[in-house]
Amino acid sequence: MTEVEGRPVFTERDMAKYPFISKAAEYMKPLDIDINELSSSDYDKILERAENRIKEAILYNLVNKEWSNDAVEISSFPIAVMIVAAADDSFLKRRYALAEAKRVSDLLKDERDEIIMGIAERFNWKIRPARIHVGSLTYDFALHFTDFLKNATFIQDKKWKLVNRLVSNGEVYLTKSETSRLLEEEVRRYVEGKLDTKVGLLPQSITDRVDRLKHLFMEKRGKIRFEEFPKGLVIAAFPPCIKKSYDTIASGHGLSHIGRFALTSFLISIGMSVENVVDLFRSLSDFDERMTRYQVEHIAGGRGSRTKYIPPRCDTLRTHGVCPGMNEVCKRIRHPLAYYRRKLRTIRTEAPGERA
Amino acid sequence: MKNSETKTFIKRKFTEYYKKYASTIPPPTSIEKREFGFLFEQEKIMFRHKSFRNVDDLREFLKARVPSDVYYSGAYYEKPEEEMEEKVWLGADLIFDIDADHIPTPCNKIHDKWTCNNCGFVGKGATPEKCPSCGEARFGEKTWPCEVCIESAKRETMKLVEVLMDDLGFPVEKISVSFSGHRGYHLHVESDEVLALDPMARKEIVDYIEGIGLEPEFHGLEKISGPKLDDLGWRGRIARGTYDFLLKATPEKLEEVGLQKRIINAIETHKGRLTQSWKERGPWGIIGIKGSTKIAQLSAQSESVKIDTVVTTDIHRLIRLTNTLHGKTGLKKTEVPLTMLEHFDPFKSAIAFRQGAITVLVSEAPQLRLEDETYGPYKEQKIELPAAVAMLILCKGAAKVVE
Numbered sequence: 001m002t003e004v005e006g007r008p009v010f011t012e013r014d015m016a017k018y019p020f021i022s023k024a025a026e027y028m029k030p031l032d033i034d035i036n037e038l039s040s041s042d043y044d045k046i047l048e049r050a051e052n053r054i055k056e057a058i059l060y061n062l063v064n065k066e067w068s069n070d071a072v073e074i075s076s077f078p079i080a081v082m083i084v085a086a087a088d089d090s091f092l093k094r095r096y097a098l099a100e101a102k103r104v105s106d107l108l109k110d111e112r113d114e115i116i117m118g119i120a121e122r123f124n125w126k127i128r129p130a131r132i133h134v135g136s137l138t139y140d141f142a143l144h145f146t147d148f149l150k151n152a153t154f155i156q157d158k159k160w161k162l163v164n165r166l167v168s169n170g171e172v173y174l175t176k177s178e179t180s181r182l183l184e185e186e187v188r189r190y191v192e193g194k195l196d197t198k199v200g201l202l203p204q205s206i207t208d209r210v211d212r213l214k215h216l217f218m219e220k221r222g223k224i225r226f227e228e229f230p231k232g233l234v235i236a237a238f239p240p241c242i243k244k245s246y247d248t249i250a251s252g253h254g255l256s257h258i259g260r261f262a263l264t265s266f267l268i269s270i271g272m273s274v275e276n277v278v279d280l281f282r283s284l285s286d287f288d289e290r291m292t293r294y295q296v297e298h299i300a301g302g303r304g305s306r307t308k309y310i311p312p313r314c315d316t317l318r319t320h321g322v323c324p325g326m327n328e329v330c331k332r333i334r335h336p337l338a339y340y341r342r343k344l345r346t347i348r349t350e351a352p353g354e355r356a
Numbered sequence: 357m358k359n360s361e362t363k364t365f366i367k368r369k370f371t372e373y374y375k376k377y378a379s380t381i382p383p384p385t386s387i388e389k390r391e392f393g394f395l396f397e398q399e400k401i402m403f404r405h406k407s408f409r410n411v412d413d414l415r416e417f418l419k420a421r422v423p424s425d426v427y428y429s430g431a432y433y434e435k436p437e438e439e440m441e442e443k444v445w446l447g448a449d450l451i452f453d454i455d456a457d458h459i460p461t462p463c464n465k466i467h468d469k470w471t472c473n474n475c476g477f478v479g480k481g482a483t484p485e486k487c488p489s490c491g492e493a494r495f496g497e498k499t500w501p502c503e504v505c506i507e508s509a510k511r512e513t514m515k516l517v518e519v520l521m522d523d524l525g526f527p528v529e530k531i532s533v534s535f536s537g538h539r540g541y542h543l544h545v546e547s548d549e550v551l552a553l554d555p556m557a558r559k560e561i562v563d564y565i566e567g568i569g570l571e572p573e574f575h576g577l578e579k580i581s582g583p584k585l586d587d588l589g590w591r592g593r594i595a596r597g598t599y600d601f602l603l604k605a606t607p608e609k610l611e612e613v614g615l616q617k618r619i620i621n622a623i624e625t626h627k628g629r630l631t632q633s634w635k636e637r638g639p640w641g642i643i644g645i646k647g648s649t650k651i652a653q654l655s656a657q658s659e660s661v662k663i664d665t666v667v668t669t670d671i672h673r674l675i676r677l678t679n680t681l682h683g684k685t686g687l688k689k690t691e692v693p694l695t696m697l698e699h700f701d702p703f704k705s706a707i708a709f710r711q712g713a714i715t716v717l718v719s720e721a722p723q724l725r726l727e728d729e730t731y732g733p734y735k736e737q738k739i740e741l742p743a744a745v746a747m748l749i750l751c752k753g754a755a756k757v758v759e
Contacts, residue, residue: 134587135576145524146549149557162560163567164574168588170525253486253493258666285473285494319559319568320665 010118016070017107019077020190021122045069049076051209054084057099058092058217065103081191086199086210092217097191105184109177113140116179123186130173134166141179142171151185156334233272237343239336241317242266244324252283258312258320261299266311266336268300311336358753363397365757366750367422369743370681373708374418381418381679382691383411385546389432389446393674394423395683402427404674407436424683427674430544432551440672447551450558451675452565453667454512455540456505463504467722470495498752500722501539501685506702513541514697516661519565520545523589528694535702537682537689542675558669564590567660572652582640582648590656595638597655598648602630602639613654619647681708686747703727707744714746715739716755724748 010021049072053063067073077100084096108116113129120127126144133139145167152160166173174182202210238246245263248255255263267277277296281287301308314334317323333339358366384390392414393404403423408414418426429436430451434444456465470483474492486493513533520526520543530547553561563569567590575591576583583591585599602623610620623630623643630639640648667673676682676689687706703726718734725731726744734749738758741749749755 134591135581135583136578137576144549146553146557149553149560153554153556153560158569158571159574161569162564163570163590166575166589166591167523167564168525169522248493285492315563315569316556316559316669319562319566319669 010115012070012074014115016067016073018104018119019074020187021119043075045072046075046079047205047209049073050079050083051213053077053080053100054096054213055216057096058213058220061095061099061102062106063099063103065107081194081197082199082202083206083210083213085195085197086202086207087214087217088199089214089217091221092214093192093195095217097188097195100191101184101188104187105180108180108183113176116141116176116183119183120179123183123190125186127179128171130171132173134173138175139166139173140176141174143174143179143182145170145172148172148174148182151182151189154185154188155181233267233270234340234344234347237340237347239330239339239343240325240327241314241323242311242336242340245322246280249280250283252285254284254286256320256322258317259322261309262311262317262322262336264296264299265309266340268296268308269310269337270340274300274302358750359756362750362756366424366686366747367397369686369709369747370424371419371422373681374415374422377679377708378415378418381411381415381677383414384428384677386432387411387414389434389436391429391431391433391436391443391674392677393427393429394421395425396421397424397683402674405437405439418680424681426677426680428677430673430675431671445671448553448671448673450545450547450550450553450561451667451673452516452543453536453540453664453675454509454516454543454662455536455538455664456502456509457499457539458664459505459508459512459662461505461508463502465499465502465505467500467502469498469720471497498754499539500724500752501687501702501748502722503703503725505539506535509540510697510700512661512663513543515659516543516565516663517694517697519661523564524561531694533692533694533697534678535687535690535692535700535706536676537687537706538685541692542689544675555669555671558671559665562663562665562668565661565663566665567656570653570656572649572656575652577640577645577648577652579645580641581637582652584638585634593659594652594656595634597659598639598651599634601651601655601658602627613650615647615650619643623647682751684751686744686751709743709747712743713740714743714750715758716741716746716749717758718749718755721749721752721754 010018015021049067053076056063080096084093108119117127117129125147127147128142129140130142131138131140145162148165149162152162158164162172235243235246242263245255245259249263264277267280268274274293274296278289278293281292299309314323314330314336317336329339329343333342388407388409390407391404392406392408393402394406395402408417429448431448432446434446436443465482466480468482469478469480471478472487472490472492473494473496475487475490477487477489479488483495483497487495517531517533520531521528526545526547530545532544532546534542536542570590572582572594575594576587577594583595585595586592587595605623607620607624610623626642630642633639633642643651678689678691681688686708687702688708690702690706692700692705707726715738717738719736721732721734723730723732724745726742726748731741731745746755750757
């Protein structure tokens with residue numbers, strides 16, 4: 001990398017590592033490349049590498065950091081993106097984006113500060129080098145807290161909560177490896193965005209590869225299918241927050257707005273009918289059938305936006321005081337529905353008769 | 357309950373107010389992108405999804421329709437008049453609500469009264485979770501704005517301002533604070549950086565301010581060392597909270613928070629050394645990691661700011677508009693310059709009805725102060741009161757007008 005007027009200019013080598021930066025980003029519009037040219041043998045190497053990027057993502061959840069030819073490496077990325085976009089499978093898209101992002105954060109960990117800064121600025125982060133020592137820690141960068149939040153909320157670990165960071169004057173202090181980890185999130189979302197491009201008609205040589213990779217992915221995914229909830233409520237599998245809200249309502253007592261929302265969306269999600277949920281609220285002294293039905297139907301996705309709502313995540317319920325405290329199972333999950341799914345499995349193996 | 361004559365009277369006074377003062381109502385930034393909502397005395401539900409092209413249209417509307425309460429969205433929409441799903445959300449200010457209801461106050465809310473909707477049991481103070489008589493949990497409440505409550509809310513607001521400026525780095529001109537017109541304060545941050553924040557990000561800000569999920573180990577608490585008094589952010593807050601805690605703690609208090617006998621003894625024997633220790637590594641090594649973690653967590657609780665968590669995370673929230681009347685008090689929502697906040701007195705500055713006297717029949721009201729005079733308490737009493745005092749009691753539904 002060379003510096004021109006303080007702004008980093010990336011070398012071809014850098015672009016091979018980080019194909020989404022500056023000049024390389026132009027390659028990111030796959031449809032601008034003359035697709036029919038790609039079938040000629042000049043591009044065989046590029047296609048080969050593109051296919052391998054995706055294969056590695058499918059099989060090992062990562063993309064190899066080794067390569068021989070910078071030009072091939074750079075072009076293979078937008079082609080891979082085009083292939084995954086053409087495969088049009090949301091699971092594959094997520095998996096591929098994550099693998100590419102992991103490759104980037106792995107590389108960044110060993111980079112000089114200037115490169116990390118350059119990449120961060122590519123995503124419009126407000127970041128500056130700040131080598132400071134606090135207690136036994138040494139930080140490398142200071143990042144505006146809003147840029148931090150845009151990415152850190154996707155990482156589920158206590159250390160990434162804003163309240164557990166050193167925050168001062170609008171900036172969050174980060175080590176180099178933490179900065180790389182945060183950039184991984186930014187890259188992941190960036191690649192996911194690119195994968196949502198509509199792809200037009202592709203030449204045979206490429207659609208063959210698309211089909212091959214799709215097949216490989218199906219094979220790998222095998223039985224990993226979304227598990228439907230069984231019919232009937234298993235109250236014994238309710239997480240403590242839902243159990244408490246359920247008992248409160250069932251005994252005719254009131255609940256906070258968010259408590260009602262959590263309970264209703266939970267019950268709808270595990271398959272309870274709108275009718276039965278409305279009945280549950282019937283014992284409340286201020287029960288208003290029309291209003292309750294409207295709200296329950298809305299949550300069930302039967303009105304307006306047609307969005308079917310799911311309950312808030314555990315930490316959101318904690319923020320708003322719905323969580324009555326965690327038990328052992330809670331410590332291993334982050335969402336009330338995950339609790340239910342997990343608990344159902346253990347109940348079914350332990351005591352198959354216990355149904356409500 | 358307000359009878360119809362009282363309602364008509366209140367509406368007449370509100371009409372006078374808006375005729376005279378509608379011009380003082382400041383337009384929210386980008387008024388044409390905001391949703392407005394109104395409550396009217398006669399109707400139970402909010403009249404919302406309304407928008408105005410400019411402030412003059414809004415002022416005319418208020419003069420003509422005279423709502424009991426006026427709200428606008430913290431959010432900006434492409435089409436604010438449409439149903440929620442069609443509005444097209446463009447962003448939202450960062451909003452905080454500090455209400456006495458969420459703060460434990462030294463007055464214990466003794467001025468408030470609640471009635472069980474089921475058995476009619478009446479109690480004073482903060483509303484309990486369950487009725488002590490029948491176990492039901494539905495209440496009618498009559499709350500009053502009290503000096504102690506509002507002062508507590510003000511202290512919390514000042515703490516919040518400090519976190520927003522020192523930690524989150526917002527400059528003074530991006531922060532505006534207002535008295536809500538009832539029992540608390542509203543704080544708005546209008547800044548480009550916050551507009552796009554999603555509810556998850558806003559939740560993280562709430563957790564930061566309330567200290568929810570805080571773990572001392574991430575703030576430098578180790579076996580023999582820990583945060584220092586002048587450290588930045590939560591590190592410093594934990595240290596200062598711990599300093600105060602140790603200075604004031606009695607053996608009983610230490611036991612109450614669940615510290616082991618051994619640790620309590622260590623703290624008692626080394627009180628002097630603990631205070632001295634802040635000059636070096638702090639008291640952490642002397643107390644031990646387990647006790648230190650517990651004390652640090654408690655200290656974080658006392659340093660945290662009590663806000664209404666739902667208001668901040670809701671990106672579609674409606675908030676009362678500045679210089680409009682509060683239907684339950686007849687006071688107005690009043691903006692307070694940050695430099696004046698410490699000495700701000702809502703019972704002087706938020707008065708909307710300054711002229712004349714009104715004769716009312718008060719059923720029951722606690723002692724109240726407006727300007728420098730105190731009034732009441734009253735019970736089943738006919739009395740002539742200054743307009744602002746009478747309006748407060750009337751709006752609370754605790755009096756009738758006497759012709």
